[in-house]
Amino acid sequence: MLLLYELVVYISVCLLAVTGGGRAAPAIAEVRLTFTPGPCSNDTLRWNRKTRMLEICNGIEWVGVSGCSKLKGSKSFPGASCKDIQQQGVEENGIYWIQPPGSNFPFQAYCDMQTDGGGWMLLYAYKHRKGTKYDLVTALPTSPDGYSHQLLNNMGISTGWTQELRFYCTTSHHNRVVHFKTNNRNIIQTAYDGKKHFSVSDCSSKQTEKLTGHTAHLPDATSHIWGGNHQTVGFTEFPFYRGGTYHWGIAPRYSRFECDDYANNYNYDTLHRVFVRD
Incomplete structure (x- = not known):
């Protein structure tokens, strides 16, 4: 049939x-x-x-059939965001063209169209291979297994556009997974300029929501945020952690990549991702 x-x-x-x-x-x-x-x-x-x-x-x-389709996500017809494209019914994860408010030109971004309702743009992606040491890279990642990050201010995106952030990390050191989202404005502001805006209380269970697969102690276990030397590095290095116990760490200059654990895991595979959604 x-x-x-x-x-x-x-x-x-x-x-x-x-x-x-x-x-x-x-x-x-x-x-x-x-x-x-x-x-x-x-x-x-x-x-x-x-x-x-x-x-x-x-x-x-x-x-x-060129010139006859007008489905958002192409270079000639970019979406306002990954969420904008997803709301048309696009369900496939991948690279799409978007042009958020404030941006002067369209650019390619990786969109997660499936997790927690979809419509997430990848902002940080650091897949660290055990035993390697590479400097951090400033560029919008176009792969969930990439090695780079970008600040929203550098992309010309208007303040207030982002409504949610989603954090995810895993490590071969243990089986726990960090996976949560937040609409806390102080944490979101750090995604724009990379500076210290949030406090320990902003990482509490009242300010964050655990998502599918989350089994880690962070962010609830957070007892510290950046020290004096780490206040302009965005979500790299050690933006939130429990001293000597559970860390979120993307810090090659300290030979440390950590996901809900502590130092000496540089020789383990790790993966850190941060997504934004309008």
């Missing part, structure tokens, strides 16, 4: 190549296309998730 699928495509002013005849589409229109799955054959339509383009088969190969 051959199944039929229906796809809704939003289009801008262009020629409807899929209908022929050179008919002009309205400025904003909704076109419903019914097509069948299967190999490439004449006039078969498909949606290519990787290229985010509608494609038509010319009998030999799939050809993109």
Whole structure:
């Protein structure tokens, strides 16, 4: 039995190549296309998730229908945020083009469209391999297994745009997982300028929400935040920790990468991520 699928495509002013005849589409229109799955054959339509383009088969190969799709997340039609794109029904994690308020140009960002409702933009991603030591990198990570971070101020994003932060880390040193989110404005401000704004009380259970998979002592166990030498480094080094016991640490200059543990775990694999959502 051959199944039929229906796809809704939003289009801008262009020629409807899929209908022929050179008919002009309205400025904003909704076109419903019914097509069948299967190999490439004449006039078969498909949606290519990787290229985010509608494609038509010319009998030999799939050809993109350029200029006729208006689905947010492309360079020519960026979303205002990962959440904006996700709210259109996009469910696949990956790299999308976005242009938040205040930003002068669109840029590519990694979006988590599935966790805790989706719509999260990756801001920090440090996958540390045991026994290695590399300096931190200032750049927006485009992979959840990347090695870089960026501040929102550097991206021209308007203050107040971010509504939530999500923290995640794991280590091969133990099985505990840090996974929580917060809408605390003091912690969020640090994502903008990298400076010290929050206190120990901002990391309490009243200010944070544990998410799926969270088994760690942090952030509830937090008894200290940055010392005097760590007040302009964002969420790297040791922004929140319990002294000599449980640390969030991204600090190659101290030969330490820590996730709910303490020093001497430099020779373990670690992964730290921070996401933002508007």
